[in-house]
Amino acid sequence: MTYNLNGELYVESKEAAKMLFEKLASIADETLSDKRDNIYIVRNSKNVTIAFDLRFGKKEQRDEIRNWLTEKHEYAAKGIIQEHTCNDDEGLPCSNFVEVLKWGDWDDE
Ligand SMILES: [Zn+2]
Numbered sequence: 001m002t003y004n005l006n007g008e009l010y011v012e013s014k015e016a017a018k019m020l021f022e023k024l025a026s027i028a029d030e031t032l033s034d035k036r037d038n039i040y041i042v043r044n045s046k047n048v049t050i051a052f053d054l055r056f057g058k059k060e061q062r063d064e065i066r067n068w069l070t071e072k073h074e075y076a077a078k079g080i081i082q083e084h085t086c087n088d089d090e091g092l093p094c095s096n097f098v099e100v101l102k103w104g105d106w107d108d109e
Pocket residue numbers: 004084085086087094095
């Protein structure tokens with residue numbers, strides 16, 4: 001079993017984007033590497049989008065970054081954070097899907 005944390009953060013300030021991205025990048029060493037892009041960042045005229053899809057070997061590692069993001073979530077104008085448990089090493093589908101947090105204005109979706 002491994003522990004996934006994924007989400008998207010829409011950030012309007014450069015400083016906040018840097019802080020959030022650097023934190024996510026700093027824990028990328030703790031995550032299990034696979035062929036997915038773990039973290040990517042897209043900039044457009046209005047904002048920066050940071051998307052992440054991280055998988056950890058230990059639940060505590062996943063919970064630590066999830067709690068950090070939850071604490072700092074207002075640095076992003078809007079965002080969504082989700083988590084689940086990956087059971088694919090046992091040939092089973094993922095389980096325990098949780099929407100940890102969704103905030104900001106999503107009316108334009
Ligand atoms: Zn999974």
